[in-house]
Amino acid sequence: MDEATKRFGRIYGGFRTTTKMLFLNDAKLARELSTKYSHKFPVRNSLYAGSSNISKSLFFMEANEDWKRIRSIVTPAFTSGKLRRMISPMERISNNFIDHIRPYAKTGELIDMKRFIGGFTMDVIASCAYGIDIDSVRTPNHPVVVNAKKILNVDVSISFLFCIFFPGFAKFLRLEAFDKKAVEYFDDLTFEIVEKRLKSDEKQKPDLLGLMIENADLDQNHNPHLNESRLKGISKDEISGQGVIFFIAGFDTTHATFDHAIYYLAKYPEWQERLYNELVAESKNSFDFDRLKELPILNGIISETLRLNPPLTEFHRECKEECELCDTGLRLPKNTLVLISPYSIHRDPEYFPDPLKFDPERFFGENSQENNKAYMPFGAGPRLCVGMRFAQNELRIGLAKFILNYKVEIDPDFKLEYFNGSILLSPKRLMVRLSER
Numbered sequence: 001m002d003e004a005t006k007r008f009g010r011i012y013g014g015f016r017t018t019t020k021m022l023f024l025n026d027a028k029l030a031r032e033l034s035t036k037y038s039h040k041f042p043v044r045n046s047l048y049a050g051s052s053n054i055s056k057s058l059f060f061m062e063a064n065e066d067w068k069r070i071r072s073i074v075t076p077a078f079t080s081g082k083l084r085r086m087i088s089p090m091e092r093i094s095n096n097f098i099d100h101i102r103p104y105a106k107t108g109e110l111i112d113m114k115r116f117i118g119g120f121t122m123d124v125i126a127s128c129a130y131g132i133d134i135d136s137v138r139t140p141n142h143p144v145v146v147n148a149k150k151i152l153n154v155d156v157s158i159s160f161l162f163c164i165f166f167p168g169f170a171k172f173l174r175l176e177a178f179d180k181k182a183v184e185y186f187d188d189l190t191f192e193i194v195e196k197r198l199k200s201d202e203k204q205k206p207d208l209l210g211l212m213i214e215n216a217d218l219d220q221n222h223n224p225h226l227n228e229s230r231l232k233g234i235s236k237d238e239i240s241g242q243g244v245i246f247f248i249a250g251f252d253t254t255h256a257t258f259d260h261a262i263y264y265l266a267k268y269p270e271w272q273e274r275l276y277n278e279l280v281a282e283s284k285n286s287f288d289f290d291r292l293k294e295l296p297i298l299n300g301i302i303s304e305t306l307r308l309n310p311p312l313t314e315f316h317r318e319c320k321e322e323c324e325l326c327d328t329g330l331r332l333p334k335n336t337l338v339l340i341s342p343y344s345i346h347r348d349p350e351y352f353p354d355p356l357k358f359d360p361e362r363f364f365g366e367n368s369q370e371n372n373k374a375y376m377p378f379g380a381g382p383r384l385c386v387g388m389r390f391a392q393n394e395l396r397i398g399l400a401k402f403i404l405n406y407k408v409e410i411d412p413d414f415k416l417e418y419f420n421g422s423i424l425l426s427p428k429r430l431m432v433r434l435s436e437r
């Protein structure tokens with residue numbers, strides 16, 4: 001539980017500049033608000049996302065008819081069957097990741113794993129979202145890497161802060177929440193890819209862009225020249241907005257989870273050994289997608305990491321009209337921003353006994369906390385993270401490959417440090433020593 005919840009209780013109010021806020025860390029009400037009462041909170045957060053196509057992405061859209069239309073086109077790209085087609089690029093990229101760190105395992109020198117995990121997560125999203133193969137550790141100047149980093153680097157942008165805290169003013173001043181040139185780069189890239197695929201009928205490519213084009217139900221009755229009307233149900237701008245949001249929502253979150261998982265494995269060598277033994281028993285270096293998600297230790301470690309360190313420490317809902325908070329009788333004024341903190345809820349002893357203990361067994365077998373209503377690292381309700389299964393697959397493959405190849409150790413004095421004030425729980429550094437298995 002966080003300090004404020006300890007002090008003020010699970011439900012308390014506040015202000016952010018002129019925005020009325022409700023901090024809601026009561027798990028039952030938080031879940032009900034996100035599910036049963038979600039229609040009363042159609043807005044995620046009325047921050048100004050800027051004039052680019054990012055504002056047309058699922059994350060920043062109000063849950064209206066357009067959001068429903070796009071979500072119904074995007075969701076099928078993340079079903080187990082479709083994701084199975086991305087296992088092979090994920091496996092190839094994890095092999096590359098393993099190769100990059102081998103020299104350091106040979107010398108046993110202290111390294112910051114963040115750089116290599118960042119390379120892995122960047123390459124996975126570039127390949128699986130856009131079908132572009134890069135090796136970002138070796139080619140840090142690749143335009144995809146450079147522009148993605150510019151978009152992701154939001155913590156230093158004053159305009160971004162204005163877009164959050166003074167959205168009306170930011171819109172009036174035409175400020176941009178994200179680096180405009182970098183977003184335009186991704187727009188051009190998306191248009192180029194979409195156009196090429198429509199022309200060459202290469203739309204079957206198994207990346208997220210390809211799956212969106214496929215699910216968009218191409219309107220073959222229109223003239224064969226490329227135009228918007230050939231994409232039934234979703235425009236090219238909207239596809240571009242989703243492509244960019246996959247980078248923003250999918251890169252840092254998965255990166256931070258992978259960092260924390262390695263941290264816990266290094267800190268608790270007994271879990272590292274249990275995981276290694278489980279994976280060796282499963283068959284070395286050859287993964288069956290359907291089997292990976294059945295492995296209790298691997299999945300327990302990932303779930304427990306996400307419980308203790310949900311990368312998005314909070315998620316939001318905003319009401320457009322005055323309304324009641326679920327059935328509590330408590331009235332919320334129009335435009336109240338509700339902040340739900342999985343970080344605080346996951347550390348509440350009433351929901352998870354002995355909450356600070358790293359215990360993957362919480363997620364084993366019949367009593368697994370996976371279905372505990374208080375467990376919500378990916379949010380809840382109709383706006384639940386659309387990339388959840390994608391991220392879980394990526395983490396399973398990356399971690400499994402890593403542990404099969406290396407032992408990891410951490411200095412007992414090493415402490416995780418974070419950037420102040422960010423809702424993204426991403427460690428600044430992860431200094432470890434590796435040795436070969």
Ligand code: HEM
Nearest residue numbers: 058059246249250253254315378379380383384385387391
């Ligand atoms: C460990 C990794 C990840 C975590 C912990 C995570 C967490 C979250 C959370 C908490 C939300 C808000 C949910 C809500 O408001 O109820 C969210 C939304 C979203 N996430 Fe993720 N995410 C992860 C990875 C990904 C990936 C890999 C992608 C895409 C490839 C992605 C795409 C999205 C999108 C598009 C939304 C907005 C959905 C909507 O509003 O319809 N996320 N995520």
